[in-house]
Amino acid sequence: xxxxxxxxxxxxxxxxxxxxxxxxxxxxxxxxxxxxxxxxxxxxxxxxxxxxxxxxxxxxxxxxxxxxxxxxxxxxxxxxxxxxxxxxxxxxxxxxxxxxxxxxxxxxxxxxxxxxxxxxxxxxxxxxxxxxxxxxxxxxxxxxxxxxxxxxxxxxxxxxxxxxxxxxxxxxxxxxxxxxxxxxxxxxxxxxxxxxxxx
Numbered sequence: 001x002x003x004x005x006x007x008x009x010x011x012x013x014x015x016x017x018x019x020x021x022x023x024x025x026x027x028x029x030x031x032x033x034x035x036x037x038x039x040x041x042x043x044x045x046x047x048x049x050x051x052x053x054x055x056x057x058x059x060x061x062x063x064x065x066x067x068x069x070x071x072x073x074x075x076x077x078x079x080x081x082x083x084x085x086x087x088x089x090x091x092x093x094x095x096x097x098x099x100x101x102x103x104x105x106x107x108x109x110x111x112x113x114x115x116x117x118x119x120x121x122x123x124x125x126x127x128x129x130x131x132x133x134x135x136x137x138x139x140x141x142x143x144x145x146x147x148x149x150x151x152x153x154x155x156x157x158x159x160x161x162x163x164x165x166x167x168x169x170x171x172x173x174x175x176x177x178x179x180x181x182x183x184x185x186x187x188x189x190x191x192x193x194x195x196x197x198x199x
Contacts, residue, residue, distance in 0.1 A: 009142045015131050024132075025063040026146045031112065032069040034153065035076060040115035042153060043067065047129045048120065060125045066143060067135040071108040075100065085114070109135040 027046055031039055045051055049061035075083070083100040103111055112135050120126050134141070 009140075012134050012136065013142050019064075019128070019131055021064070026143060026148045027063050027065050027151045028148050029065060029067045029151050030069055031067055032072040034073055036073050036079075036111065036115055038156075039067075039073065039153065040112060040119060042151070043112075043116050043133065044119040046151065047116065047132055057121075058125075060128045062129055062132055064132050064146075065134065066141055066148070067109075067112055067133070068139050068141065069137075070112050070135050071104065071137045073108070073112060080104075108137050 029039060029043055043065050047062040047065055049055050049059075049063065052061060054061055080101045081099055085098050085100070085103055086095060088095050098106070100111065113130075113133065116133060117126070117130060120129055134143070
């Protein structure tokens with residue numbers, strides 16, 4: 001398990017002087033067990049200030065976002081091996097790549113940072129919004145003296161099951177019930193036989 005070092009703590013607190021903290025809330029996101037894209041979209045909304053009635057696209061009114069347990073974030077499907085991050089060093093033929101699995105092992109905070117930043121508009125406010133985003137691989141952070149507000153993720157609206165899948169599920173449930181009833185009847189018959197033999 002990669003622990004947060006004192007250097008990371010110093011780096012996490014860096015740049016706060018460049019942010020006007022007056023009137024900003026400190027929102028805490030727990031990424032443990034959360035799907036990467038879903039939590040990133042919620043963070044992007046809060047960082048931009050879109051959850052406030054005073055939102056304006058030319059003003060940076062977003063709140064401070066503290067993301068904990070970045071190493072425990074989840075992805076769906078085969079993204080751990082299929083999702084690839086690319087970057088170029090500037091030299092000829094030096095196109096580098098790294099899978100999501102390798103990036104999670106190297107620095108899990110960068111996975112959430114990239115996901116959030118790529119959801120933000122590409123304008124002059126992007127760097128200021130990036131400074132308001134503080135991500136930690138574990139549950140330790142240096143902002144314990146701040147008035148923190150835990151963010152509650154909205155409930156997922158699960159799509160209604162397709163008719164064929166629903167019918168298959170109902171059939172499986174009926175079959176399981178029939179097998180259970182059959183097993184109970186067999187047990188009763190055995191008990192009756194044992195009682196008759198003993199009598």
